[in-house]
Amino acid sequence: MKLDTLLARLKPKRNRLGRGPGSGLGKTSGRGQKGAGSRSGHKRRLTYEGGGVRFFLKLPTRGFSNVRFQKKLDHINLKEIDAVFTDGDVVNLETLKQRGFISGTTNGVKLLAHGELSKKVTIELNAFSKAAIEKLDAAKIKYKTVK
Numbered sequence: 001m002k003l004d005t006l007l008a009r010l011k012p013k014r015n016r017l018g019r020g021p022g023s024g025l026g027k028t029s030g031r032g033q034k035g036a037g038s039r040s041g042h043k044r045r046l047t048y049e050g051g052g053v054r055f056f057l058k059l060p061t062r063g064f065s066n067v068r069f070q071k072k073l074d075h076i077n078l079k080e081i082d083a084v085f086t087d088g089d090v091v092n093l094e095t096l097k098q099r100g101f102i103s104g105t106t107n108g109v110k111l112l113a114h115g116e117l118s119k120k121v122t123i124e125l126n127a128f129s130k131a132a133i134e135k136l137d138a139a140k141i142k143y144k145t146v147k
Contacts, residue, residue, distance in 0.1 A: 017029035017030060071107035071108070072107060073106075073107055073108045073109060073110040073126060073127055074101075074102055074106050074107075074108070074109045074110070075109065075110045075111070075112050076096065076101055076109055076110075076111060076112065076125075077111075077112045077113070077114040077115050078111070078112070078113060078114060078115045078116060078117040078132065078135060079114060079115020079116065079117075080101070080115070081111075081117055081119075081121065081123070082115060082116065082117045082118055082119055084099050084101075085099075085119060085121050086119060086121075087119050087120050087121070088120065088121070089119075089121045089122075090121070090122045090123075090124065091121050091122065091123045091124065091125070092123075092124040092125065092146070093106070093108075093109060093125075093146075096109060107126075108125070108126030108127065109125045109126055109127075110125065110126060110127040110128065110129065111123060111125050111127070111128045111129065111132045111143075112129050112131075112132055113129050113131035113132040113134070113135050116135070117135065117136070117139060117141060118139075120141060121141065122141075122142045122143070122144075123136070123141065123142070123143040123144070124143070124144045124146050125143075125145070125146060126145065126146055126147070127145070128143060128145065
């Protein structure tokens, strides 16, 4: 009994290329005669088909996706408002730009419910998460949806 018969091989045996005509993969080592694929350093692009139209481009597109046209909203959490704003402040796009939460153009801001809000502020934003609305109602904080 030998040790190599007892233990199962963890990795499959690797093909040794370029070891003569008797190996079945001698001379060109399975790379063919000429061209980029036979050269060292060639990386084959997964979808490349020899310069022809690629398979996925031949397939018909079906249906409609709104992803290209949807407007992404920036977001802010309750804990961030609590850290920066004071009692009686109004939280809207202008004040968020002044405090550095928004830079450049935006399609709007959505309020998320992470953290707690202890300050009595008025919030005027484009969207609110359900959990944020529940927390604002529990804390009796005024909020308004702005378009």
